[in-house]
Amino acid sequence: MDFSSLSEVEIWGLVKSGNQQAFSYIYSTFSKDLYKYGHKFTQDTNLIEDVIQDLFVHIWDLKKNINVKNSIKFYLFACFRRELIKKIKCAYKNESLEEVHSKFKWEASFLEILDENQIILESSNKISQALGQIPLRQKEAIYLRYIQELSYDEISKMMDVQVPSVYNLIFKGLKKLKNILSFTRTSTKFSGLLFLFFQ
Structure with missing residues (x-):
């Protein structure tokens, strides 16, 4: 199936129905951008990769309860940013987020x-x-x-x-x-x- 020809609402509908190909398409389309964005906050590649992995596992597990009305990218970036900041605050307790962020x-x-x-x-x-x-x-x-x-x-x-x-x-x-x-x-x-x- 050519997912690029579908709207994001249609793609998300497929994900909610359990279509693994649609889910893989979302991962391959957005994971690199999430990774790049993560590097705006930390150089800890393992932490970034863990957050991305956990995010997609969480989405797949709760897919039936998640509603993406317009932009899949926005939903992923918003969730990723929130979770990454939480993990950074835990990993770098002696530094402010601003200090960690500024190192990039x-x-x-x-x-x-x-x-x-x-x-x-x-x-x-x-x-x-x-x-x-x-x-x-x-x-x-x-x-x-x-x-x-x-x-x-x-x-x-x-x-x-x-x-x-x-x-x-x-x-x-x-x-x-x-x-x-x-x-x-x-x-x-x-x-x-x-x-x-x-x-």
């Missing part, structure tokens, strides 16, 4: 945005310099919006803030990036993004 280098993810949009930095170190000046919540909001392509409403629910606050986090983060980075070539997509926020 975000460069790879943001370079991915730039590369996909054919944006070339004058200096390879500028992305590190720019990201070092952006608060973690701004970086996470931008990551969720432009790499994982979640909606503002979904991000607000995940990060437990109001939608206007999500706009504000992203606006301030992008403005800071714009002020620090010098682009030698900007794609139409990214130009439109900057125009939207800085016109």
Whole structure:
């Protein structure tokens, strides 16, 4: 069956009915993104893998009682974020989540945005310099919006803030990036993004 041609509601309906192929499709489609997102909080790959494994086992066990109305990705990311933070707090009792979170280098993810949009930095170190000046919540909001392509409403629910606050986090983060980075070539997509926020 070509699951890519089905809506997420249809795919989830198959999972709820016990279709293992549909469940495997969901795992193969989203597990890598969950793994990447997990690295925004900790470098402990075993912990990340355990949380992902436990999440999917839990979902399969309770599939008949779980209702996914629109986005499977949002549901998975929200559950994963919540469970990972719990595990991190237990594993790193002597450190705050902010301290653990701050150890991750975000460069790879943001370079991915730039590369996909054919944006070339004058200096390879500028992305590190720019990201070092952006608060973690701004970086996470931008990551969720432009790499994982979640909606503002979904991000607000995940990060437990109001939608206007999500706009504000992203606006301030992008403005800071714009002020620090010098682009030698900007794609139409990214130009439109900057125009939207800085016109």
